[in-house]
Amino acid sequence: MRKVVVLPYQDKWKKLFEKEATKLQQIFRGELLDIHHIGSTSVQGLKAKPIIDIMPIVKDISCIDAYKDAMEALGYELKGENGIEGRRYFQKGGDQRTHHVHMYQEGSPEITRHLVFRDYLRSFPEEAKAYGDLKEKLAKQFPYQIDSYIQGKEPFVTNLEKKALAWYREEQKHKEYVWYASYGSNMNKERFLCYIQGGTPKGATRDNPGCRDQSLPVKEQSYVMKHELFFAKEAGRWQGKGVAFIDPAKNEQSHTYSYMYMITKEQFLDVVAQENSVSHVDLDIEKVIEKGNEVFRESWYGNVLYLGEADGVPIFTFTSPNELLEEELNPPSIEYVRTIMHGLKGEVGLTDDEIVSYLLETHGIKGFMSREQLIQCLGM
Missing domain, CATH: 3.10.490.10 (Gamma-glutamyl cyclotransferase-like)
Structure with a gap:
């Protein structure tokens, strides 16, 4: 059974992202336009589940299923869209989860959503601390109930996403x-x-x-x-x-x-x-x-x-x-x-x-x- 574990931020998470990103670049080569570290492990100082979330941006999402065997050789399981239209989602590690790969085609609005949320938390440490404290509390409350853990933080995350988007739009107004x-x-x-x-x-x-x-x-x-x-x-x-x-x-x-x-x-x-x-x-x-x-x-x-x-x-x-x-x-x-x-x-x-x-x-x-x-x- 998968246990929900939330840890203090660790410097090695950035290195783990870079190591895995290099492997993905070797697999997708010409299809890959960019690759981002997202999720809580990408925000310095933020408490997080020790799972590296990676977001590759590709030219054509319809071509990605052809790389299923290569990704399986790296230990990944293809989960299809997994609830988000236009995504290709991969998991690695089974119940001992280590990596998530969220793949999108260039131009998907999901790209902006992920990056804005990450950058907002990087820019406002007090918000990141409140989010981390909530996750730590929920992990202790629901150590073996991942659905309850996710539901418990959902209202906070929804509100955070709204604030992040408003911040992003305001920032864009002032950029030359x-x-x-x-x-x-x-x-x-x-x-x-x-x-x-x-x-x-x-x-x-x-x-x-x-x-x-x-x-x-x-x-x-x-x-x-x-x-x-x-x-x-x-x-x-x-x-x-x-x-x-x-x-x-x-x-x-x-x-x-x-x-x-x-x-x-x-x-x-x-x-x-x-x-x-x-x-x-x-x-x-x-x-x-x-x-x-x-x-x-x-x-x-x-x-x-x-x-x-x-x-x-x-x-x-x-x-x-x-x-x-x-x-x-x-x-x-x-x-x-x-x-x-x-x-x-x-x-x-x-x-x-x-x-x-x-x-x-x-x-x-x-x-x-x-x-x-x-x-x-x-x-x-």
Whole structure:
């Protein structure tokens, strides 16, 4: 018989989530868009049942049942929707439950509900304490009656969810949004989210701290820049090979593909700071719009450019403060090319032929890499 146990918060819960998330990423690969630690074990200081709740976000929920055997090999049992439309729910551990996986398709309102509830408890420790105390009391009152335990906390949770949603809506009213347009490796959404939520991007050696506000982008879309793309310099994290830059000067003949994320102004400045290896960036966005650009630092990406607007929201990117010299051109590493190809194909939506033809004409690749080499890179 399953016993209801509520424990004080344990630091190891975060590590257990990260370990299991890595296993799930290996199984779902191309289907997986993001993965979140949710539930009580995701809130520091909150008393909880020692069960790790994981929420993967996928492209197509209808494809998930095909992974049943792979999940069973990890010890999971598929429970279908289990009462929530559009969900795929997995349990691990039987009566000694260790993990729950709540899987949703991108765009499901359940994603916001879970994340808002978690973030509200993280932001209001007094609410988290009251919730934890209630769970501890109910666990002692109903140690072998899980249904009574759940029913006992339901009114409190319902009220908490209402307060969390009201808080979230109020927070959204005061946020200023901008578009960040990436033309390089951050076109790969999986990599870019490490700048938002923290972590080490695939193929990288440096861990990103993430943004102060780790909310996901509210909107995404492709965008064509009228600035010339080239690969240059020697990036240590990319085997000493070249990385992407754009010419700060606008050129109506140029056709550089990019992928845009609508994020808050604060998040954009945090991304700029991480890309330039500084703790923070103090930048007047309105001045950047007025002038067209602002060099805030003599570093590789210390020049913030204003590119225009989309949906009434300003578009920004960053590049080198200085005009790059011909001798600085340097072809990118295979890993870097593959990262960009992943973004061009998965996010921008180009075909394999379009990707190869596009990259072949860029400075730093043209004359350095052949069509055959780029086609090999597409094997990823």
